[in-house]
Amino acid sequence: MSDAASETTPLPKLVVTIPAHNEEADVAAVIREIPRQIAGVGKVEVVVLDDGSTDATVKVALEAGADRVISHKIQKGLASSFRDAVSEALSRDADIIVNTDADNHYDQSRIPDLIQPILEGQADITIGSRNITELPMRFINKWGNIVGSSLVRTLAGLPAGIDVSTGFRAYTREAALGLHVISDHTYTHETLIAAMEGGLTIVDVPIPARVVTRPSRLIKGTTSHIVRGLRVIIRSYAIYQPLRVFLTLATVLIIAGMVPMIRFLVLFFMDDGGGHIQSLIAGSVLLLVGFQVLILSLLASSIAWNRKMIEEILYRARRNDYNQD
Ligand SMILES: Nc1nc2c(ncn2[C@@H]2O[C@H](COP(=O)(O)OP(=O)(O)OP(=O)(O)O)[C@@H](O)[C@H]2O)c(=O)[nH]1
Ligand SMILES: [Mg+2]
Known part of the structure; x- marks a missing residue:
């Protein structure tokens, strides 16, 4: 690129958002692993969405270098935190938004790979698909994921192999502006169904995930997880299709x-x-x-x-x- 061209087109800004509920043990490692210099990216910022944590999540996140921590006084749920995360990233002028989890499940050093299709103009949303079948996950997580993923994939016409419930994703600014999450439990399935309906290009980026042994913050019980998951899927279909x-x-x-x-x-x-x-x-x-x-x-x-x-x-x-x- 010539000097004149690089002056007129500034490099895109990346904002990494991390929803966190009682994650004092892992959030620091996650924040530190996020690369702050990425080829093709002008600036990287980290925003943590603390959802009514009762431990030292906020303090630990700030000490580890989070640029901003937004706190909910009470726990509002992951979908609501995701909405706030997207708003915050947009108001910080993000050109690309990456969402990741606070439990050290995902390999943050692979963020450059995750955003590559977006930087190349090939994708509106990228999905960091995990090696689900090989991961020693909780039984309900694994099978809920496998069954839920194939159900949503087939119905929504998503590319084969996409990990529908992964939290490790990247969005362009335009894609994020068009996302309106209505569910209160989780946003993962709904955003994909809506994105497909809106004609966005979703690209699968296989990125192996790490094993997490701490109890899930999301899943309170097997039955309630299945019921809530099915409710989200059925409601999404009734709304979008x-x-x-x-x-x-x-x-x-x-x-x-x-x-x-x-x-x-x-x-x-x-x-x-x-x-x-x-x-x-x-x-x-x-x-x-x-x-x-x-x-x-x-x-x-x-x-x-x-x-x-x-x-x-x-x-x-x-x-x-x-x-x-
Ligand atoms: N803001 C917010 N974040 C939450 C809530 N519950 C979980 N999280 C965060 O969402 C992310 C995913 O939660 P996990 O507990 O890792 O969920 P999981 O059962 O391991 O599910 P997978 O990671 O998809 O396998 C983590 O960063 C949590 O801290 C919540 O109620 N509000
Ligand atoms: Mg997890």
Whole structure:
């Protein structure tokens, strides 16, 4: 690049965000491992989102060199912290945002690899996919991840192999401006479904993760984790792909209703109209419910159109807010 060109186009700024809830033992190592000089990047800053920690997370993070620590007085949850992290990074003029966890699970020295496709203009979002099948993770974490990942991948049409629940990701400023997380538990699945719907380019960057032995801050119990995970996935689909979800359901119900109905009609005409009232009832109920779901799919899709317009307005409002100097 010529001198004149480098003067006119400053190198992008990277802000690394770290959500943390009671992470005094590991957060310092994470912060220290973040490279502060990266080829192709002008400046690197670190922002920690302390979510009502009751230990020394804040003090330890500041001592380890965090540029800013934002504290929630009470624990608001990971998704809410992620929203605040993105806002803070945008208002610090980040061109690229990397999110990582505070438990030393991810290898921060690989951040340059994670952001490379973004620097090259090849990606809007990159996903640092872990070596899930080889990692000795908690049973529920591992299988929840494998099942949840393949479910979300297939339904959303994500590239094969992407680790849907990894916290190690990078976003361009534009992608971050368009992210609106609604869930309160976790943001990982929802952001990917929304990004695919928005036509963003998601690139997979396989980066092996380390084994973590400390108890999860996120998973309180197996059942509650499964229920919450399923709720997030179902809700995301109902919100982002309503026509697909409700039309599929309506088709299944209508087909299931037509089988007993046809049986009833055939027997009605062959036997001169006697009996088979059960088939008539079952068929009618299924068909009725099926057609109601069909109407619901139209309603849901018009609500989705509204949501898209609201998101467009939100995106423009945020762009105006954050891009002002
Ligand atoms: N802000 C905030 N951060 C949280 C909360 N719960 C967990 N975290 C942080 O989110 C990150 C992920 O939490 P973990 O406890 O590592 O979750 P995990 O069960 O190990 O899940 P994986 O790391 O994806 O395998 C860590 O940096 C936590 O400190 C929360 O309620 N609020
Ligand atoms: Mg973890």
